[in-house]
Amino acid sequence: MFLDEKEKALKEEFEKDITDKCRSLVVKGSIINTAIYGRELEYYAQVYLQWKSIERHFEDFKRKAFHAFIKDSKQNWKLEKYDTETDHILNQHLERLEKVFSSDLYVGIEEKQIALIPAMLLRVEVFCRCAQQDLELFKSSSTILSKINKHTVISISTATGSGKSTLLPALLAADGYEKIIVTQPRRLACNSISDRVNKTIGKISSWAVAGARSKNDHNTHIMYLTDGLLTQY
Numbered sequence: 001m002f003l004d005e006k007e008k009a010l011k012e013e014f015e016k017d018i019t020d021k022c023r024s025l026v027v028k029g030s031i032i033n034t035a036i037y038g039r040e041l042e043y044y045a046q047v048y049l050q051w052k053s054i055e056r057h058f059e060d061f062k063r064k065a066f067h068a069f070i071k072d073s074k075q076n077w078k079l080e081k082y083d084t085e086t087d088h089i090l091n092q093h094l095e096r097l098e099k100v101f102s103s104d105l106y107v108g109i110e111e112k113q114i115a116l117i118p119a120m121l122l123r124v125e126v127f128c129r130c131a132q133q134d135l136e137l138f139k140s141s142s143t144i145l146s147k148i149n150k151h152t153v154i155s156i157s158t159a160t161g162s163g164k165s166t167l168l169p170a171l172l173a174a175d176g177y178e179k180i181i182v183t184q185p186r187r188l189a190c191n192s193i194s195d196r197v198n199k200t201i202g203k204i205s206s207w208a209v210a211g212a213r214s215k216n217d218h219n220t221h222i223m224y225l226t227d228g229l230l231t232q233y
Contacts, residue, residue: 184227
């Protein structure tokens with residue numbers, strides 16, 4: 001949408017400016033010498049295209065499209081009942097992703113920059129779906145993720161059902177961690193928790209127990225394991 005609108009605007013602007021240039025050349029008398037007229041017009045067109053090319057506007061397109069995706073994602077995965085604190089925390093996460101998306105790592109139109117975009121879009125979606133779960137742990141997520149980033153080991157103590165096994169791993173995935181391993185004492189817990197995460201937050205988890213594993217275990221951010229399998233990963 002943004003590309004189509006900008007392309008149309010640039011075409012209209014080019015047609016107007018090139019027409020004005022043609023008229024100015026005629027007024028100056030350049031039309032008397034067809035060769036000079038042609039060279040001047042060609043040079044002007046080249047300079048214009050260099051400074052007004054669609055590529056020069058591509059970064060602006062990307063940022064606008066990314067912002068629109070964030071807005072749509074918040075709408076698609078919004079809470080049934082609005083909560084000011086949850087929305088504030090979610091906005092903090094999403095604003096940080098927008099800053100990352102504007103960094104040098106994502107600037108450019110080459111394949112290596114474009115290839116990074118799908119993972120960033122997934123991070124937006126996961127953050128929004130984490131907020132939608134309406135768990136108390138999400139309201140502390142900014143602080144928790146900051147501490148995890150700064151320390152090698154941290155201890156988190158919360159009530160049962162707060163989201164330590166489901167929400168926290170998903171938040172780590174949304175924060176950019178590529179491989180999160182969660183241990184469980186029983187085989188059934190690995191399977192059921194992974195299924196719950198995939199149903200509520202997205203297909204970002206897999207599981208493995210002795211003698212069995214999910215089919216997607218090599219393509220997910222989160223892996224649920226029994227304690228005995230931890231050394232194999």
